[in-house]
Amino acid sequence: MKIPFVDLHAQYLTIQPEIDAAIAAVIRDSAFIRSPHIDRFEEEFAATVGVKRCVSCANGTDALYICMKGLGIQAGDEVITTAHSWISTSETITQAGGRVVFCDTDEETFTIDPAQIEAKITPRTVGIIPVHLYGQSADMDPILEIARRHNLWVIEDCAQAHLAEYKGRQIGTMGQAATFSFYPGKNLGAMGDAGALVTNDEKLADWACLYARHGGKGDHQIEGINSRLDGLQAAILSVKLPHLRKWTEGRREVALSYDDVLGRIPDIRIPAVAAERTHVYHLYVIRTEHRDALQAHLKAQGIATVLNYPKALPFYKAYAHLGHRPEDFPRAYAHQSRILSLPIYPEMTSEQIGYVHHQIAEFFAHGLFTSLPTSIAPAGR
Ligand SMILES: *Cc1c(COP(=O)(O)O)cnc(C)c1O
Numbered sequence: 001m002k003i004p005f006v007d008l009h010a011q012y013l014t015i016q017p018e019i020d021a022a023i024a025a026v027i028r029d030s031a032f033i034r035s036p037h038i039d040r041f042e043e044e045f046a047a048t049v050g051v052k053r054c055v056s057c058a059n060g061t062d063a064l065y066i067c068m069k070g071l072g073i074q075a076g077d078e079v080i081t082t083a084h085s086w087i088s089t090s091e092t093i094t095q096a097g098g099r100v101v102f103c104d105t106d107e108e109t110f111t112i113d114p115a116q117i118e119a120k121i122t123p124r125t126v127g128i129i130p131v132h133l134y135g136q137s138a139d140m141d142p143i144l145e146i147a148r149r150h151n152l153w154v155i156e157d158c159a160q161a162h163l164a165e166y167k168g169r170q171i172g173t174m175g176q177a178a179t180f181s182f183y184p185g186k187n188l189g190a191m192g193d194a195g196a197l198v199t200n201d202e203k204l205a206d207w208a209c210l211y212a213r214h215g216g217k218g219d220h221q222i223e224g225i226n227s228r229l230d231g232l233q234a235a236i237l238s239v240k241l242p243h244l245r246k247w248t249e250g251r252r253e254v255a256l257s258y259d260d261v262l263g264r265i266p267d268i269r270i271p272a273v274a275a276e277r278t279h280v281y282h283l284y285v286i287r288t289e290h291r292d293a294l295q296a297h298l299k300a301q302g303i304a305t306v307l308n309y310p311k312a313l314p315f316y317k318a319y320a321h322l323g324h325r326p327e328d329f330p331r332a333y334a335h336q337s338r339i340l341s342l343p344i345y346p347e348m349t350s351e352q353i354g355y356v357h358h359q360i361a362e363f364f365a366h367g368l369f370t371s372l373p374t375s376i377a378p379a380g381r
Pocket of ligand 1: 062086088181
């Protein structure tokens, strides 16, 4: 049996007639750029998140960059973000002219540890970017409270957590602005690159519209950039959006089944869901001391797994100039050598899930790891 990490084609097959018709309509109307499909998806997505405005753009990385520019970031301004994320979160801070200040993570949820944020604040700090990693919200109340006290903005990076909730509030509604990615493998995925920012701040949304579209069509009020959602992607996303809740439930069912079986294996720590939060399982990430050996075993049995991510951000060469050491971010550093993302997608069959259960149980039951020690990844500097 072969189990892919995600199966985008399986999802397409469940909605093929709708997708094909939507693509055909865009082609028929040559509605590739700035078409009604874009306005429609923006309205639908804003309503889904529960905010006033959605401004679509080319990808989730651009959404972060545009937000920071819109919030007025200046050269040398410091932005605090998590040590454990995809590099979009931090690279856009630099791209927008700011300085990245990393913060360690929470032991259980892998999201930014609010207790460590305040010590990172300096007179140059302007904002905080929490990431709702793997599909679970960061601990927003203390983050928002620190931000209020120090007059900082908060941008929620929601790329992995469409529809997740924190104390009954949907993610994307709590900061000054929030950003989403619709990269094909995300919980709501286009068939190419796509992204959006959402906000209740009308002025920020108006500015982002101008900026992302050359500073205004015909009448350029500012110099902008070209970061547009295209008509095909918008039409595809509008077809997929009504299915998102059902797909999210599908992910939860896979996760519950994994929890049930893997939770009984002492060598595995299954993902924890913090009180009053809901998890949408963009990724199902276990921890084990035998990570590398388990990954090799699963690969040999046809099961694809991924490391999200092989290193915590401060330990990549891209950030060597910051001179960080493992003891600066002990949790993020410890996690990087133990995390393993298992296959998860709404269309996974019970046979596929059962096969993953079985192969993992076999590995631990037979002590297949004893001859293969897990290598602790070096800090990369
Ligand atoms: C995917 C992702 C992004 C960026 O999205 P793209 O659409 O690929 O540019 C940003 N932040 C996080 C945490 C992500 O997972």
